[in-house]
Amino acid sequence: MAIIERPATEPVVAPTPTPAPIVTPSEAFGTFRRPVETTGWRAWVFTVDHKKIGVMYGAAALFFFVVAGLEALLIRAQLAGPEGTVLSADVYNQMFTMHATTMIFLFAIPMAAGLANYLVPLQIGARDVAFPRINAFGFWCFLAGGIVLNLSWFLGGAADGGWFMYQPNASVPFSPTNGVDFWALGLQIAGIASLTGAINLIVTILNMRAPGMSLMRMPVFTWMILVTQFLLVFAIPVITVAFFLLTFQRSFDAAFFSPAAGADPLLWQHLFWIFGHPEVYILVLPSFGIVSEVLPVFSKKPLFGYPFVVFSGIAIGFLGWGVWAHHMFASGLGPVSVAVFATATMAIAVPTGVKIINWTLTMWGGKLRFTTAMLFAMGLVVQFTIGGLSGVTHSVAPSDTQQTDTYYIVAHFHYVLFGGSVLGFFAGFYYWWPKVFGKCLSERLGRWNFWLMIIGMNLTFGPMHILGLQGQPRRMYIWTTERSGEGFFNLGFWNLVSSIGAFILAVGVLFFLTNIVHTHRKGAPAPLDPWDARTLEWITTNPPKEHNFDRVPTVSHLDEFFHRKYEDVGEGDAHDLRAVATAEEVLAAEQAQADAQIHMPSPSYWPIVVAATLPVIALGIIYGVYIVSIVGALLMVFGIFGWAMEPGTAPDSDFDPSPVDDGGPTTELVRSE
């Protein structure tokens, strides 16, 4: 914005919200003015503020988490007993396809994107991301993609080929509804969000760190986000190509995967998994970053072996590219390829193991406070370890040919993704909620939430190890008593336990949703530094002002905030840490030296306009009404034109007149000089 936020030089007074009447723009052509609203829905829809975008990412992702969770409950209801009748075969196939697709592409990726969006600039002492409008564009692309994907439920049926969408089963003769088309194009659109977001965050992290914050003083969460964004930059183009091939195969009769035309359907598998395996690390590394923040705070110790954790994250990022074919051990690659991928898969267990060891040693010798955030972080360490170890068992390729495509694999990746990603996200929710919303989530409800989720997930996914080793394949809409055995390991009992577990898990999530509502209705404002935190995002107000920091902090330590609060007064080898400043004092010191002028980017109409044209193009292709696609494309060109032509900042006359300078509230807007 051309707006300059004027930081307070006095101690902060509670801001008085002043409704901002909109001033008619003085520029002649309204299309090319920039919006200036700071309240109401326009403030969200046209925002380019990384924090608002982060919150919208989080809210949308949480919505899709609930949707995909309900899909999971239907699946478990169907499988609770033999010959289930809750869902038909057709609907069941759509259900498991959409459960996985939604959880991965519409929950886990965007939730990590939301947390990264909100926190990375704060953690590195920046006032926004490098490309704010592209950031907003990314969010609207994700939402548009999610809507296109889920529209298929109401327009003739969702995709039914499994999230891996193997060819030729997902080609037209075998999947004649439009579900797969909605799937390919919806994810194509959502993929734009990941790609633009990744470039944006990489540039932000590399270029916009506060003075003194060298790479090796960066918080681990930011580090893991950086690694994740590099994975996205290289992985998304691969799946983009695959989706284009699939769309051309289905909509324009291309033959990229048709055996009859001499093509090899394994091509799809390679493309899919070259994306798909790095994708696993894309899903889990952000949560590794979160626990690497949470465990030190609640252990009152720095992360044990910071460089090891950072470099093992980078190592995972590299090795993650060399293991994709372990998803294909049964697909007939030949023993030499299988041997290479099996050993590479074992190798990636080493840096992963390093992280587990470092987290454990971070707690070792600490001063542990078992807040809900800490419980979730510790939950991740334990549950992810189980998933990691079962992963090692199927890196043993001959053994994997017995396990692959059985419930043993379902157990494995749910321990990795639920035990890893999801528990990490929840640790992050409880830890950063006061930062984002200014109120702490209820610890009492949080404990219910944690224990129900942990018990629920172990009851749901634990028995799946047994089911898989007893030979129950995945993706079957029914199982029968003839193949279920009778002894302790019989499929009937453990399927029932698993289904009951799923409902317990759902109650746990319900406690979280209740906690949100409860906190926002009745929660008291959070203290400035509720957890005695260590990193830069806590050096500002809760929630942060639009410009994040009144003064960009100067960094001289890893865990800068902690070192401003505590000093080691011990002599020689003796350690005696004393509190030397409270968080309030640290903040006051920063505000005392507030920057006089802060330029923030202005909101913009165009990101949402351009993003909204993409579903139009997609629908035209899906239904073969190409004129619609052409209209959509023209609208998009117009939108990009508008984007390019809009002024760099809103003109002064668009803003409210400057109030009298009385050293008052920090959030009101004044005109630029």
Add this chain to the structure above:
Amino acid sequence: MLAVGAIAAVTLTACAEDAPQDTWQPEGENSTRIHNLQWPVFAIAGVVGLLVFLAIVWVVIRYRDRGQPIPKQSHGKPALEIALTILPALILVGVAVPTVGTLMALAETDDTECSVNVYGQQWWWEVEYPEQKGCGGIDREFVTSGQMVIPTGTKVLVSGTSRDVIHSWWIPALNGKKDMVPGRVHTVRTQADEPGIYAGQCTEFCGLSHANMRMEVVALDPGDFETWKANQLKPYAAPEEGSIAAEGESAFISQCARCHVVDGLDDGGVNAPEQFVYSRTAPNLTNLMTRNTFAGATFDLLTDECRERVWEATPEEFGERYLEGVTPECLNEVDLRAWIKNAPAMKPMYTDGTKLGPTDGRSRGMPALGLNDDQADQLVAYLLERN
């Protein structure tokens, strides 16, 4: 949990009452190799998991906040870190070496003595015995479906492909799974030590009725295998004139023969499954009653009692009982009649004429034939003689 699971699995797999697709009860050379590799890995994983778990429990008990002073702000001990990096790496090298060895051994195909081909198709398997010197000598190629019969103690090379989408051949007691991909031929070794019936299931998601695509391998000792083989190759026996089965023969020609083959039956040249079935073939019914399952091995041709007699037989009894086939007393007539009258009601298939545009009107699976009770009686009587 994994540790407990692994230990429990190791100790309890001896119980015969586990599921028929239990992956921890190897019954042949290949699966035994896999098992000998996998159980130590599971045990190691269990121990490592237990150690991590105990460490966390210890940390929780020992280091909870009891008002102790703020600990030293240590950033780690590089020597310890390096040691704890090398240790898991060494364990994994110990796992990698036997893994690669087993992998190479399982890929070996030069020493196989008998060759059987399988074709995956939505949603059943065709099994083809080509002409060969192996398998005790086969002079004339023949096909069956759903159940693959092999001689015990013989290294069998199963070569497979698919006629439509990717399927996966998996008999857990005998070997790991192998995808059967259209346009490619993949091989997997099979060998059973004892006579018996070994259950399997398609494990690559293959569309609507993936859950209903099963198969079995039946191992017979070499003598019994010869008997079975001779029976498969015996000439067509027309039903006695004037019997219900004879009416069934004409009903078969008018209703079934367009897709299904019965070797030796003069069907007047109507057989052209490629015009009606998208995947080009329907199960060959020449010796239907020698198999004890049908429709992708999803339903039993035997009544529950007779099924149990075969499935629960000891290795000594098994051959004789299996070769009895499906007798009139043992026939599971309920399922067979229901299937003949309205197959898609029993197993989801793609046969609705209004939705077959993309497949040029050809169905994927068996359509409802709309037969009356008399026709069903006649067909059942006819099929009962296909033994």
